[in-house]
Amino acid sequence: MSKLNIDQKTIFDRCSDKKADFLIPDYQRPYAWEYAECQTLWEDIFNFAFPDNDYSRFDSDSDEYFLGPIVTFVNDDKKMEVIDGQQRLTTLMLLLRAFYEKFGMMQDDNSKKTRENLEKCIWKTDEFGTPDKTRLKIDSEVATDNDKEQFVNILKSGIASDDMKSNYANNYRFFQKQINDFLQKFPSYFSYLPTRILNNCILLPIEAESQDTALRIFSTLNDRGLPLSDADIFKAQFYKYYTKKGGKDNFIKRWKALEEQTSKIFHPITGTPMDELFTRYMYYERACQKIKSSTTEALRKFYEKDSYALLKKDKTLDDLESLCDFWNDISNQDKERFNEAVLRRLYVLNYAPNGMWNYFTSVYFMQNKDANGKLDDAKFCAFLTKITAFIWTYAIVNPGVNALRTPVYAEMVNLIEGKSVEFTDFKFEPATVKSMLNNYYFSNSRPITKSMLTWWAFHDENQPLLSLESVYEIEHIFARKRQENESSLSNSGKLESLGNKVLLEKKINIRASDYRFTDKIKYYKGFTNDKGQYKEGTKIIELQGIANNKSDYTEADIDSRQETIIDSFIEFLKQNNLTK
Structure with a gap:
């Protein structure tokens, strides 16, 4: 003690x-x-x-x-x-x-x-x-x-x-x-x-x-501010290393730039933005060390091995800066760095049911970047598509981010060894996945609900890229209030099915009294209010189509859309070679 x-x-x-x-x-x-x-x-x-x-x-x-x-x-x-x-x-x-x-x-x-x-x-x-x-x-x-x-x-x-x-x-x-x-x-x-x-x-x-x-x-x-972070301890090790090399001033300049950049990119629930950068880099180093264990060490315990040997290498700070630039360009949706297809897939992953994709993608980038820190768009797009299919399905079949560690950690090591990501030992049975999707309770509180709706929105090739700064919520097309007043659904549980839910901009505030579909249409399409102000409609293409082509949204529409979404997702799994 x-x-x-x-x-x-x-x-x-x-x-x-x-x-x-x-x-x-x-x-x-x-x-x-x-x-x-x-x-x-x-x-x-x-x-x-x-x-x-x-x-x-x-x-x-x-x-x-x-x-x-x-x-x-x-x-x-x-x-x-x-x-x-x-x-x-x-x-x-x-x-x-x-x-x-x-x-x-x-x-x-x-x-x-x-x-x-x-x-x-x-x-x-x-x-x-x-x-x-x-x-x-x-x-x-x-x-x-x-x-x-x-x-x-x-x-x-x-x-x-x-x-x-x-x-x-x-x-x-x-x-x-x-x-x-x-x-x-x-x-x-x-x-x-x-x-x-x-x-x-x-x-x-x-x-x-x-x-x-x-x-x-x-x-x-300490309850009056941020405690010393792991990154603060790492900074000291870097500082000592670069001071001995005569590069103290340059290090301080680089570190400050990293702190400023990470504060704009990362917003972790625990720890600091710099801690988050070190965490993402840790997964790359774990993979390089061929560590597949699902038990993940605490951040400082990982870096302090051999008297902080990893922090006494020039390449480490170089790598951290490169990784930070990569995530900065993702957060800015940089169209000069990534093509449209990649940005669309990254947008969907932003609504992933857990954060594992951040670490997986960091490993992919560090292993596959060229001398200029760039990736092959086609290969990167294929990687993002596959991990989306896998992570989404695994969240249904094996809920919990800890369960995801076993297959993902193994694939991280495969990436380092130059192998493609296949999830060979973790293929899914289509009938089982379909049954689970049909019986899953997609409540708004479950992260996978918004994940599935985001994936579905961008399954439409006509869906334009959305801004990461815009906030989207889950909309019940057939309103709960309508069911309370009319009881026209044979099973009220269908209110929470995927067939009845869609992404909708938070700023589009539909009044509770406007619960009928005919009342909602104007909000989906956009309208001019009593003051002569134009209120913009949704940017979700599918919802625009529903508003333009339907005069009502009924139980039959919910069932049909539910079946279409689930069948499309099963086909998505097959296209990515993730089925048995």
Whole structure:
């Protein structure tokens, strides 16, 4: 079991400790606190130390103000790497330095004592307790923070010149102004505020025995922003590798570009956009290592093998950039990179019942891209078509993304070995699939429902490509309200059949009262409202055809369309050689 040292301490006790040697490590995010956060901190501690603007109402023996936890671990260089609390700790150091700067010329006994206490928190001391003003108690190595040198310089000199525009400088100047204002208002009690901050504001230092433990604690404690991600840890390994090669600045530039691009492309439910990029690349590396096991390691566990050996290769960052560009062009529906057929299939996969296709497609791209990072459109289109047929069917026959791992992981390895994707051991029996489709309850809450409707919409070759930015919902052509009022369907369960459902733009808002098919037609086709405004109809070609060619939509239409969709899907499986 991991050991933890947890002991509530005042700011003075924590920072004046001779063992206090804080390091904001390279994998941390840049300092991000701004005016709003600093103002809140100042107001909170001032109101605590001077209740109702009255210094005498403070009880120095019992009053405490809790500032939050500081999670650290001692690294190989005996420095305390800060995992949680770096924003808070950095800001406190700026605040203490601003106080010290103001106490520099004050000679009264209280001021001298306060100044000495502040010195012990900001600088390391020798064995006699004398501060060494060349050795700070805190340092920053944040790889992507171009302003970190300003932080160190401010702490050393106590000066933030007007040409410094960093958050460090802005916040330091903010505290200087607040301290000046406070001194003007309470000149006789000036020493009380920093003393009460040092002695009565409480931190909760949590010292873990390892980085892993510290990160787990952070993930548990932190509810005020994003915890350190796996990608932050990977960034540190890259940073060290490229620094040794003399390419630190170029790496930082490339990493920032990746972060910016991934934030526009990926929107994962858990983890960061950069984590998602590393995940997609992991599946390629797993396949290269011939790993077919359905048990997938955690992201950081995979990359940390052999002391992060994979992250100490030039090709890895090159590959990540290439993979990111590929998915960026997919998200932008880039017609210069992909032909119409490929973009149509990618659109359908965007509505897949699970996310496995993203990893499968990433492996395909990494293995088959040419020197310019491009794919053969015809071969890529065939691949996308086949995995659509397989994934859709597997979601019906063997629901659950975990079940999909076994066949897909094996095919990922086949891709690396130069083999075509065949799913040889996982062919489907057409009669079984047809029976399951006919008896499946296609409720709107099941992802496969929208998957099937999207596939069916694009089964029509006349269906134009739709924008990924447009939101589509599931429309009941024969409305539920109509069944409630008329009970004209022999089985109300047919309301949820594929034959009665179609994609429809979310922006086309059909009123609940317009439940009859004759009322709905105008929304499908487009119409001019009472204000003379034209309301555009649907871009779903099949629904346009239904609206133009039918005066009513009946149970017979539902049954006929249901049969057509299912028969077409079975034929789709056969065309892709996925049937027994």
